Amino acid sequence: YYVAEDSSQGEACLVLYSERGSPHRRLALTNYYASLYTPLIGAAVDRAASLTAIAADLTRARPGCAAIDLAPLAPEDDDTAALVRAFTSQGWYVKRYFRFGNWHLPCAGLSFADYMRARESQVRHTWSRKVRKFRRADGLARIRIVTARDEIEAAMDAYEQVYAHSWKPPEPYPDFIRRWAYVCAENGWLRLGLASVADVPIAAQFWFTMQRRAYIFKLAYAKDYAHWSAGTVLTAHLIEHSLEQDRVTAIDYLSGDDPYKQTWMSGRRERVGLIACNLGNPRGALIAAYEYAGVLRQRWRRLGVDPAAAPDLV
Template sequence: MSKQEALAFVGANAALLDSKTNPPNPFASSEWVHHFIDQVADEDWRIVALEGMADSGNLMLAWHHVATPWRFTSLTNYYASLYSPLASLAGSSEERAAAMRSVVQQLRSVRPRVATLQLAPLDGQSPDTVALLHELRHQGWHARQYFAFGNWTLPCEGLAFDAYIAARDSQVRNTLARKSKKLLAAGSLEILTEEADVDRGMDAWDAIYSRSWKQREPYPDFVRGWARRCARRGWLRLGIASLEGKPIAAQFWFTIDRRAYIFKLAYDEEYSKWSAGTVLTAHMFRHALEADRVVEIDYLTGDDPYKSAWMSDRRERIGVLACNPRSPRGAWAAAREMAGSLSAPLRQRLREVARPQA
């Protein structure tokens, strides 16, 4: 599908993408997928919808470049912290495994033949991912998984904010005790949720971001556009810390189905002595626990050292690279993958055995 065809397809299949039968993943929602295609996909992308057992409603979304139609990739990039390999109306694990089987079978009918399929980041513990790996291997693909990144979370159903803070390490508690009153005496904290406040909040975000350590956004309108979509759906939690009227720290969270996701954060390094990031983080956690009453807070991508101070649990996201030996390109890729998996001593021994004798 072209970009415009894909946008229409996502709109027509919103109910399937947003079905509660799917594991929770905001980055697989119709809202996110539509926004991603609209803002990130180039005109030379082709979006692929693999529909297994079409009457039952099963779908895997991927893409390829027009110049490399044999190389399929998950419909994600670094903005997304989780890729769902299956959207399905099937509820039980057995039904979803059958749905995954039919989706993988659809890969055989694609022409030109798919040589490689790379999907990431995945939940390695998800039954859908387990079924994906099983079906790829069962249907003759050479598939391996690899580590993508760590993901820190806080399961928090029924957790009171005071109890949460009391369980943090002494450095966090001492910083909050010293800095919170000082910052609030000279400044303010606010959490924006309404669409009418998006431009004001994102203007503040952009100003802070430009003065932070962060690199420039490769898609300048992506974050603001996502904030607007979140506000329309009631998901937006945009925290701003200001000092004497000047925004100095910001955090972009969104909350869906009682799960809070920490999407973006930045602070003005000139004001680092105020610890505005720490104070604002505590303010955001209080809102999530007391107002939104979330059951989980998710720090999304990466093992940044500060995340463990605020979270309790760590899980790993993986990627899957699958090569199709029925395709010449896929067979070559599979051979390279298998050679790369050999131990260094064994590779050296094979080279010695294969070396012509003098």
């Protein structure tokens, strides 16, 4: 959905896709690994006006679009508020829903020493104890950070070996991970941390750093070597590298509310989704009724009302 370059809004487009079984729905062009979505592509001068123009095109589109699902969005972002206004102005029902939490650390100018001093005493003591234990492994313990393209094959083999022996379910798209490692290395973004004992990889973390922001993409440790606490040691090592070498302004865990993330990060924010239902489309009106019924059920539960005992909605 395109706003022409000669329009008053400036050039911009919104790229959506539909699945074969649901051609009446449009979805954000994101995938399983997406942690943040920006709806507009282009250099629109007035992004809100561009989104309103695109919402109007979607309303008029034939065959009709019944519903749109856009996620994950930053709730505080101007585009998110503009999306809500754009679709409601065209008579659509818009519902916001929670997607996942995002733990992060603002760290511009922060040294590793100052970072560790800001951690709780239990975290500092645990970390120092585990680092000493790892370093005392008779010279057999090793940590390295892979950044170069010519090291990726061996490094990703080690990463996949750790992942296969971890607590995590099988990686759904392993080829995607390996190819993304190549993209990161070619652009100077890759920070692939590997911890090993006696040349056996026991922990791996896939970070990438761009525009002075470090993103923690994937991590795992081998269950049989959990007593080495290599995951903790490797996390601290990569944080130190990010602060002291890359001089990043933020470290970001991307998606998920896993408890360990709170140990290392200082802030949490949420990512949300928007479902917009076209009330001028019969199928869209039905979807809107279903989504609104879900909102009412949540309200009843918060009030202690049994939804099954509530009056029928229709």
